[in-house]
Amino acid sequence: MEELVFTRPRYIKxxxxxxxxxxxxxxxxxxxxxxxxELGIGEKTIGVPPAGCAVLAYDYFDxxxxxxxxxxxxxxxxxxxxxxxxxIVFSYQGDGDIAAIGTSETIHTANRGENITVxxxxxxxxGMTGGxxxxxxxxxxxxxxxxGGRDENRDGPPIDLSEMxxxxxxxxxxxxxxxxxxxxxxxxxxxITKAFKAQIAGxxxxxxxxxxxxxxxxxxxxxxxCRWIDESVMQxxxxxxxxDEIG
Amino acid sequence: MDKKLxxxxxxxxxxxxxxxxxxxxxxxxxxxxxxxxxxxxxxxxDLEGGTFIQAESEIxxxxxxxGASMAGARAMTSSSSPGISLKQEGISFxxxxxxxxxxxxxxxxxxxxxxxxxxxGDYFQATRGGGHGDYRSIVLAPAHGQELAxxxxxxxxxxxxxxxxxxxxxxxxxxxxxxxVVFPDPINLDELPPKPWVLDGAQGxxxxxxxxxxxxxxxxxxxxxxxxxKYKIISGEIPHAETYMTExxxxxxxxxxxxxxxxxxxxxxxxxxxxxxxxxxxxxxWPFPDRAIREMSRLVKDFMVFEMNTGQMIDDVRLxxxxxxxxxxxxxxxxxxxxxDEIGKAISSLYYRQHLKED
Amino acid sequence: MKPKKGRIVIDSRLCKGCYLCVSVCPNxxxxxxxxxxxxxxxxxxxxxxxxANDRACTGCTLCAVICPDIAIEVYRG
Numbered sequence: 225m226e227e228l229v230f231t232r233p234r235y236i237k238x239x240x241x242x243x244x245x246x247x248x249x250x251x252x253x254x255x256x257x258x259x260x261x262e263l264g265i266g267e268k269t270i271g272v273p274p275a276g277c278a279v280l281a282y283d284y285f286d287x288x289x290x291x292x293x294x295x296x297x298x299x300x301x302x303x304x305x306x307x308x309x310x311x312i313v314f315s316y317q318g319d320g321d322i323a324a325i326g327t328s329e330t331i332h333t334a335n336r337g338e339n340i341t342v343x344x345x346x347x348x349x350x351g352m353t354g355g356x357x358x359x360x361x362x363x364x365x366x367x368x369x370x371x372g373g374r375d376e377n378r379d380g381p382p383i384d385l386s387e388m389x390x391x392x393x394x395x396x397x398x399x400x401x402x403x404x405x406x407x408x409x410x411x412x413x414x415x416i417t418k419a420f421k422a423q424i425a426g427x428x429x430x431x432x433x434x435x436x437x438x439x440x441x442x443x444x445x446x447x448x449x450c451r452w453i454d455e456s457v458m459q460x461x462x463x464x465x466x467x468d469e470i471g
Numbered sequence: 472m473d474k475k476l477x478x479x480x481x482x483x484x485x486x487x488x489x490x491x492x493x494x495x496x497x498x499x500x501x502x503x504x505x506x507x508x509x510x511x512x513x514x515x516x517d518l519e520g521g522t523f524i525q526a527e528s529e530i531x532x533x534x535x536x537x538g539a540s541m542a543g544a545r546a547m548t549s550s551s552s553p554g555i556s557l558k559q560e561g562i563s564f565x566x567x568x569x570x571x572x573x574x575x576x577x578x579x580x581x582x583x584x585x586x587x588x589x590x591x592g593d594y595f596q597a598t599r600g601g602g603h604g605d606y607r608s609i610v611l612a613p614a615h616g617q618e619l620a621x622x623x624x625x626x627x628x629x630x631x632x633x634x635x636x637x638x639x640x641x642x643x644x645x646x647x648x649x650x651x652v653v654f655p656d657p658i659n660l661d662e663l664p665p666k667p668w669v670l671d672g673a674q675g676x677x678x679x680x681x682x683x684x685x686x687x688x689x690x691x692x693x694x695x696x697x698x699x700x701k702y703k704i705i706s707g708e709i710p711h712a713e714t715y716m717t718e719x720x721x722x723x724x725x726x727x728x729x730x731x732x733x734x735x736x737x738x739x740x741x742x743x744x745x746x747x748x749x750x751x752x753x754x755x756x757w758p759f760p761d762r763a764i765r766e767m768s769r770l771v772k773d774f775m776v777f778e779m780n781t782g783q784m785i786d787d788v789r790l791x792x793x794x795x796x797x798x799x800x801x802x803x804x805x806x807x808x809x810x811x812d813e814i815g816k817a818i819s820s821l822y823y824r825q826h827l828k829e830d
Numbered sequence: 831m832k833p834k835k836g837r838i839v840i841d842s843r844l845c846k847g848c849y850l851c852v853s854v855c856p857n858x859x860x861x862x863x864x865x866x867x868x869x870x871x872x873x874x875x876x877x878x879x880x881x882a883n884d885r886a887c888t889g890c891t892l893c894a895v896i897c898p899d900i901a902i903e904v905y906r907g
Contacts, residue, residue: 225907226837226905226906226907227905227906227907228903228904228905229836229889229891229904229905229906230891230894230895230902230903230904231903231904232900232903236900240843240844240899241844241898241899241900243898243899244846245846245847245848245871245898246846246848246850246898247898248898249898250898250899250900251896251897251898254900266673267672267673267674267675268672268674269672270541270542270670270671270672272538279682279684280684282680282682283680285678286673286678287672287673287678288670288671288672288673288678288679288680289670289678289679289680289681289682290537290538290541290568290670290680290681290682291564291568291680291681291682291683291684292534292537292538293534293537293560293561293564296530296531296534296537296561299526299530299531299532299534299535299538300534300535300537300538300541301538302524302535302538303495303497303534303535303536303537303538303539303540303541303542303546304538304539304541304542304670305538306495306522306524306535306538306539307494307495307522307538307539307542307543307544308542308543308671308672311671311672312672328527328528328530328531329527329528329530329531329534331527332526332527332531336524405896406854406892406895406896409895409896410895439848446848446849446850447849447850447853450850450853
């Protein structure tokens with residue numbers, strides 16, 4: 225008897241993704257949705273999508289979704305969670321959203337130990353706007369606003385937001401993962417599971433930073449993008465559990 | 472409950488908000504409105520299900536309010552002029568997302584850091600939407616302690632009824648002044664109409680989306696028209712103005728908030744001199760009570776707009792009158808609070824200049 | 831031990847031709863279609879024939895796990 229062993233998760237709508245070929249966003253969407261399904265929290269989860277490519281996440285996640293202004297996801301999620309403390313609230317944010325325009329909201333939401341989960345998608349560029357320099361663009365990496373590559377003297381170095389957040393007392397779990405290989409995708413799912421479980425247990429602020437390919441703006445093929453994460457991005461943003469107070 | 476209490480204006484707003492069912496407040500310190508977050512911190516702590524957050528910024532505060540509103544709470548933030556500028560993006564989102572919320576602006580002198588003295592420099596930023604895009608916010612302008620209480624109650628009602636942000640436009644004078652107030656009874660939250668749009672988890676129902684990104688231009692246009700239809704309904708239902716001694720008036724002063732109180736004093740003095748002067752006080756600044764002013768123009772040919780700025784509401788008075796009467800202006804910006812004597816003199820000077828005494 | 835028998839179904843309308851599935855399939859069961867789909871991509875397609883080493887789909891799900899577009903369903907048994 226043949227058995228269906230892999231299909232669309234319950235909490236991803238049957239809509240084609242608008243993302244470019246090889247984009248990591250939709251892999252991450254799927255992983256989050258799988259975790260929501262496996263933890264049985266689909267009917268009490270509220271998601272907060274960002275500004276950027278993933279703003280349309282509300283078209284894909286089949287859970288309640290409330291849009292936030294650019295960078296304000298954690299503040300908005302705070303408002304939801306404080307009113308509905310028994311619901312599961314996650315914000316989904318890109319690197320520009322969380323580590324540039326929304327740095328303040330991110331740090332202070334973490335510092336208050338808000339019991340929410342943040343999915344931080346790091347693709348080293350502003351994707352939606354056409355590939356400008358992001359706070360996480362690598363030194364030497366080309367972007368539409370760093371002709372000749374990011375220069376430390378001119379542009380500053382890439383920012384290690386997750387490491388910064390680990391210093392903040394309200395955070396309980398921070399891990400950096402990637403979706404550029406089967407193994408990393410599986411680890412990412414484990415990390416997302418752990419982050420949501422931390423929230424379910426009421427432990428405090430959890431965040432998973434996920435290195436994600438952006439073949440369009442990197443101007444690489446999908447497979448080259450995955451390789452580039454291994455060879456270059458991880459040199460600056462190594463995969464690791466940055467903080468784990470869950471045990 | 473009809474007990475008269477002597478309270479500071481800022482605290483009146485806080486107490487009235489709690490009685491109106493406000494269960495979420497986020498704010499950031501800025502003078503002259505710090506008594507509101509201070510009051511709310513204590514009041515929310517004493518309240519079952521109440522949340523107070525001292526936010527890291529004005530921007531965070533308004534976005535927390537957006538989240539609380541999405542989750543179904545009656546939510547409020549407060550600030551003063553520069554802080555309201557920072558909140559404007561969030562207010563635009565509230566309007567676009569059709570979320571109820573109450574924003575209190577205790578105005579101070581500006582532009583820039585300005586000063587902390589009472590001013591009405593934010594009329595434009597309040598009534599013109601203030602943030603980006605094609606929207607309006609309801610703007611209520613209390614003039615005394617009792618009205619701070621009554622309009623705060625109304626602000627929450629309007630916000631819920633029309634699913635739109637409502638601004639209470641006060642100033643430092645009103646925030647600091649202690650006046651006797653009778654509060655309305657607290658509402659019963661369970662008796663409020665259900666909100667069939669809130670995000671509280673899709674249990675036994677399809678999932679919901681609250682969003683303002685509408686890439687399709689035809690859909691975006693329709694959303695704009697939908698908001699516009701709502702604004703037209705609001706404009707038909709809630710404009711409100713109060714009059715004082717206008718029955719036989721040849722000159723009518725138009726002023727709101729603290730300026731209106733000062734104007735009353737000036738009008739009393741002018742009346743003592745035998746001048747037929749009255750006051751029209753807009754209580755709603757948006758929607759502007761244009762009909763009340765236009766109707767008055769049948770008998771009154773001279774209006775004197777008095778504002779604590781260099782002339783902002785005067786535009787709305789002119790638009791209301793459509794050229795039917797003369798519109799004059801007297802204003803003091805920068806946090807100067809005119810005395811009733813000063814206004815009395817400005818009134819009589821204008822009265823004689825326009826030869827109204829001779830008619 | 832008898833190798834597991836698997837089968838994948840690629841929804842060619844959802845495929846955007848990133849070919850990450852092709853790159854991860856251990857048994858080279860996935861190829862590229864010569865025809866384009868309505869989006870203009872040449873979608874991935876199942877290569878039905880076994881190669882010289884007699885390798886075939888085992889239903890390992892790797893292609894589906896890496897597919898950014900949830901275009902692949904996997905059956906086993």
